[in-house]
Amino acid sequence: MVHEQARRSGLGYEGGGVLGRSSSFYGVWGVSFYDTGIKGVSGVGEQAYPETRAGVVGRSNTVHGVIGTSTSNAGVFSYSSNGPGIVGMTGNPASPAGAYFGDVKIAGNVYANNLKGAVVPFPDGSRRALYCMESPEVWFEDFGSAKLARAVVKLDANFAKVIKRGDYRVFVTPEGNCHGLYVRRKSANNFEVRELMGGKSSIAFSYRIVGRRKDIKQPRRFAKIDMPLPPPPRPPRAPRKPVPTAAGLRAFIARVEKEARERAPKGAEKVRAEMRRNRGQSPIMPPRAR
Numbered sequence: 181m182v183h184e185q186a187r188r189s190g191l192g193y194e195g196g197g198v199l200g201r202s203s204s205f206y207g208v209w210g211v212s213f214y215d216t217g218i219k220g221v222s223g224v225g226e227q228a229y230p231e232t233r234a235g236v237v238g239r240s241n242t243v244h245g246v247i248g249t250s251t252s253n254a255g256v257f258s259y260s261s262n263g264p265g266i267v268g269m270t271g272n273p274a275s276p277a278g279a280y281f282g283d284v285k286i287a288g289n290v291y292a293n294n295l296k297g298a299v300v301p302f303p304d305g306s307r308r309a310l311y312c313m314e315s316p317e318v319w320f321e322d323f324g325s326a327k328l329a330r331a332v333v334k335l336d337a338n339f340a341k342v343i344k345r346g347d348y349r350v351f352v353t354p355e356g357n358c359h360g361l362y363v364r365r366k367s368a369n370n371f372e373v374r375e376l377m378g379g380k381s382s383i384a385f386s387y388r389i390v391g392r393r394k395d396i397k398q399p400r401r402f403a404k405i406d407m408p409l410p411p412p413p414r415p416p417r418a419p420r421k422p423v424p425t426a427a428g429l430r431a432f433i434a435r436v437e438k439e440a441r442e443r444a445p446k447g448a449e450k451v452r453a454e455m456r457r458n459r460g461q462s463p464i465m466p467p468r469a470r
Contacts, residue, residue: 210236220246291405316401318393325386326373328358333387334370343391345369351390356383 200208210218219237238246248256258265268277290296297311322339335345345368352361352373360376375381392398 291407293407318396318398319390320393321388321390323386323388325355325384327384328361328373328375328381329379331373331385332370333373335368335389339389339391340369342394344394345391348389348391351388352385353387354383354385356381358383361385 216237217235270277295311297309299307300310302308320343326333350363350371354361358375358381359379361373363371364374365372
């Protein structure tokens, strides 16, 4: 009886505590109104980290805390109706809070407290950081080159589709000796570049076009952004992996026996009598494992 209660409560000293299998329904279903629904601990003492209440808690100091895999859909899916869907953190400044091996698609805005950059391979085999330029407004830009005189430059057809063509900027740079250049006229499809002081040079020039993004409403300049998640306190260092000892086994058995007595239904006199008769031997462990 006591052994069966211990198995139902999910306790195992060296083997599995709970095994769930199903061919047509949930393998394991955990529900709690006030505490953790499902909790998994591996190689970590109960006081290794601050206690956390959640639907699922996984802890380990030697392997992954939680693993999710799928052959046809998301490996891990998270959702919250009133908070972040996923929160990642690390206690090691040299380790990232999140790592993705593949493309990342985001249907929403991206905000960062610090820099946004790209990791670029160098000829010496190293990788170097290059950083984004920032602006209080949302712009797209394009580059090109052309020649005078009376140069009429057409906007790239695809670039023109994604900007507000009535509100773009053109910056020109001459690539030879002349009196200087200016943009004489801009339209929805092209712009015209001429030389200052009526010059008739035929030099080449390069240009940069900056246009406002068409498909979104421009945000307010220097808009205030709320970052509601301060970094949580750094957890203490995980203890070394415990080594099972005879004293630990006896303490574990005593705790299981105590929990079994507390959970036993009222009137279970036979169980208590059996425990008193077998006081010198564990009711949940075979004699050879004492």
